[in-house]
Amino acid sequence: MLGVGWDQVFAWRLSRQFVTAPTTGSAEQVAARLAGVHAQVASAAELAVALRSCDSRVLGVGEALAAGTLIKTWAMRGTLHAMVPEQAAAALSLIGSARTWEKPSWQKTFGATPDQVRDLVGVVSGVLTGQVLTRDELVEAVLAEPGFAHLGEQLRSGWGAVLKPLAWQGALCHGPARGSKVTFTTPADLAPGWKGIPEPDTAAPALIRAYLGAYGPASPAAFDAWLSRNSVRTSVLRGWFATMGDALTEVDVEGRVGWMLSEFADDLAAATLDGGIELLGPFDQYVLGPGTADTALLPAEHRSKVSRTAGWISPLVLVDGRIAGTWEQVEGEVVVSMFSARKILKRDLAAAANRVAGATGAARLGVRVS
Numbered sequence: 001m002l003g004v005g006w007d008q009v010f011a012w013r014l015s016r017q018f019v020t021a022p023t024t025g026s027a028e029q030v031a032a033r034l035a036g037v038h039a040q041v042a043s044a045a046e047l048a049v050a051l052r053s054c055d056s057r058v059l060g061v062g063e064a065l066a067a068g069t070l071i072k073t074w075a076m077r078g079t080l081h082a083m084v085p086e087q088a089a090a091a092l093s094l095i096g097s098a099r100t101w102e103k104p105s106w107q108k109t110f111g112a113t114p115d116q117v118r119d120l121v122g123v124v125s126g127v128l129t130g131q132v133l134t135r136d137e138l139v140e141a142v143l144a145e146p147g148f149a150h151l152g153e154q155l156r157s158g159w160g161a162v163l164k165p166l167a168w169q170g171a172l173c174h175g176p177a178r179g180s181k182v183t184f185t186t187p188a189d190l191a192p193g194w195k196g197i198p199e200p201d202t203a204a205p206a207l208i209r210a211y212l213g214a215y216g217p218a219s220p221a222a223f224d225a226w227l228s229r230n231s232v233r234t235s236v237l238r239g240w241f242a243t244m245g246d247a248l249t250e251v252d253v254e255g256r257v258g259w260m261l262s263e264f265a266d267d268l269a270a271a272t273l274d275g276g277i278e279l280l281g282p283f284d285q286y287v288l289g290p291g292t293a294d295t296a297l298l299p300a301e302h303r304s305k306v307s308r309t310a311g312w313i314s315p316l317v318l319v320d321g322r323i324a325g326t327w328e329q330v331e332g333e334v335v336v337s338m339f340s341a342r343k344i345l346k347r348d349l350a351a352a353a354n355r356v357a358g359a360t361g362a363a364r365l366g367v368r369v370s
Contacts, residue, residue, distance in 0.1 A: 010321025011271035018052035035210040036081035038283040047281035050359035072174040085191040090203035096168035097200040098231035132175040204240035215289035217251035217258035278318040
C-alpha cells in the first residue's frame with residue numbers, strides 16, 4: 001500500500017485539475033478532466049473552465065453545449081452538469097441503475113409509479129426526437145397523452161424531479177437555450193456520435209477512472225456520495241472497483257484508505273505544494289468532487305460557510321490546497337473572508353484576483369480582506 005500525506009494529495013489534485021497548471025485545451029477537455037462541470041448556474045460553469053485555462057480565447061461551456069460537444073443534463077446527485085457525451089452516458093447509466101424512482105418514498109413525493117415513468121420515457125423520447133422544445137411545449141405534448149394529467153405540476157417544476165429519471169435513461173437532455181427559456185431535446189439529436197446508455201458494468205470502470213483521475217485517492221463510498229448521494233448498493237460499488245484490478249492502487253493518506261489510478265501513483269508520491277493561494281468560483285468541482293463533508297479539505301466547523309442554504313456552494317479561497325475561506329466580488333473588488341486570522345501575503349491574493357479578473361473579463365479587481 002502506498003502511503004502519502006494530504007499535502008501530496010492536494011498538490012496532485014491542484015495540478016491535475018488545472019488549478020495550478022492551467023491548460024491551453026478546450027472547455028471539453030476541462031470538463032472531461034473534472035468528470036463534469038456543475039452547471040446549475042451557467043456563469044459558475046463558465047468561471048470554472050475559464051479559471052483553468054491559460055488562453056482567454058478558448059471557447060466556453062455555452063459554445064460547447066451549442067455544438068453538442070458537451071451535454072447538459074441531470075447527472076451527479078440529481079444536479080445539472082455539463083459533460084462530454086461519453087462520460088455523461090456512463091454517469092447516467094450508473095445513476096439510473098439505482099432506480100430511485102421505484103422507491104415508495106419517491107413515488108409518494110412525486111406521484112408517479114414506475115410504470116408511469118417507463119411510459120413517460122417512451123412518450124418523451126418520441127416527442128423530442130428531431131425536435132428542441134421548451135418546457136411548456138414538452139409538457140403540453142406529454143399532457144396530451146392519456147394517463148399523465150395528474151403530473152402537470154411536477155412536469156412544470158423548475159426542479160425537474162419527474163424529468164430526472166427520464167434523463168438518466170437517455171430520453172432527454174437540455175438543448176440550446178431559447179432566450180431565457182430552457183429547452184429539451186434528446187442526446188442522440190444533440191451530440192454527434194451519441195451511442196446510447198451503456199450497461200452499468202461497462203460504464204463503471206470509465207466513470208471510476210474519470211473520478212479518481214481528478215479526485216483520488218478516494219474510497220468507493222466517496223465515489224458514490226459524489227455520484228448519487230449513496231444510492232448504489234455497497235456490494236455493487238465494491239464489485240465495480242474490484243473489476244478494475246491492477247489499474248487501481250490502494251493508498252493510505254494519513255490513516256484514510258482509498259484508491260488511486262496506478263498510472264498516477266508516482267506523480268502523487270512526488271507531488272509538492274508551492275504555498276500559493278488560489279481563488280475558485282461557486283459550485284466548483286474542487287470541493288464537489290470530494291464533497292463538502294470531507295474534513296481533510298474543509299474543516300467541519302466551517303462547512304456551513306461553504307455549503308449554504310438552498311444548496312448554494314460559495315466561492316473558495318484555497319491555501320495549500322485546503323479551503324481556508326470564501327470570497328465574493330463586490331463591484332471592483334474581491335472581498336475575502338478567511339476562516340482564521342492566519343497571515344496571507346497580499347501579493348498572493350492580488351495574483352489570484354488577477355486570474356479571476358482575466359477569467360471574467362474584468363479590467364482589474366482589487367482585493368480586500370474582510
